Amino acid sequence: MKRVLIVSAGLQFGGVERFAANIIKFAPADEFQFDYLIFEGLGDAFAPEIIERGGRVITIPSPQHGYRSYIKKLGGLIDKNHYDVVHSHTQFNSGINLWVAKKHGVPIRIAHSHTTAHENAISAKQRIYENAMRKLVKRSATHFCSCGVEAGKWMYGDHPFVVIPNGIDTDSFVYNDPSRRKIREQNNIAKDAFVIGHSGTISVLKNQEFLIRLLPEIRKIRENAELVLVGTGSEEHRSKLLQLVKDLGLENSVHFTGAVLNVNEYYSAFDVFAFPSLREGTPLALLEAQANGLPCIISDTIPQDAVATDLVTQLSLDDKKGWIEHLSTAERKNPIEYADIMKKTDFDAHMAYQKLFRLYRGE
Secondary structure, eight states: EEEEEEEEOOOOSSHHHHHHHHHHHOOOOTTEEEEEEEEEOOTTTHHHHHHHTTEEEEEEOGGOHHHHHHHHHHHHHHHHHHOOOEEEGGGGGHHHHHHHHHHHTTTTTEEEESSOOOOOOOOHHHHHHHHHHHHHHHHOOSSSESSSHHHHHHTTTTSEEOOOOOOOOGGGGGGOOOHHHHHHHTTOOTTTTTEEEEEEESTTTTTHHHHHHHHHHHHHOOTTTEEEBBBBBHHHHHHHHHHHHHTTTTTTTTEEESSSSSSSHHHHHOOOOEEOOOSSOHHHHHHHHHHTTTOEETTTSSSGGGSSTTEEEETTTOOHHHHHHHHHHOOOOTHHHHHHHHHTTTTHHHHHHHHHHHHHHHH
């Protein structure tokens, strides 16, 4: 049985973390033994699922608390467990992870890019660090993976890489009427409400503020419109959004669910899915929403490889009138059909993860 170490920084609720956590879910049970390495304080919401499936979750201090100590601990962990594969999802920090793995004789060393740009401007010092890490990744990795073409180009430049789509368990996201009723009741949402839904980390990057500011204009057209924001994030940013909701008098129309494990049921409670991110790799939430048959209104910053069906409309974030119009007039049509449509694409988890397992085998 091959031993695999997945370095995921955290296992909180987020697309990258969910992709990493799902690796053990779709892996052949008798072929790989998984350990997950995460950093203290970054969340472990998916840890129970991993442990239930026979994996281990190991926590150590982040490299930011001391690179020498981190390198020593990681090297000791590799020597102790004799990993056949180290699979790093920590973007630029992957340079250090894979360099240590190479130094300690791990034969298969995989870098995995999940994003296309920075959320904020970076300093000259950070730029120097990133350039150094890019070079270290190229010298240390045996395989280069990304969630999409743009994410691969951004991380690896012109170096060849393999696209491993962010796979979803399409059967879990089939539209379901009982789930629709249950979620609306649990969140005090009227049965006849027109629900604009969003799923993602509460952050500047995901741009939930944009949706909150649009809601008063949308409610002039759809008086029963409500906004549901699924996800968690920094308490500071969440507090700012809550204050904005209060300032706009939307306390009864905007719902923050926090972290949920049953996000698949929430999609069925929505009438339209809104995704105004400032930038993305290949977002899992958008794929899940399409599998649920939701009309999806998204920003034009999101790569085309995440558009898998005819449900998606892309708009500039400068086109506020367009967002208001499309969100106000969206409607579901034959939602149950879309899970089968998604199942035939590369985004079906059973197909997507097979690419990864072939790399683990050294193929």
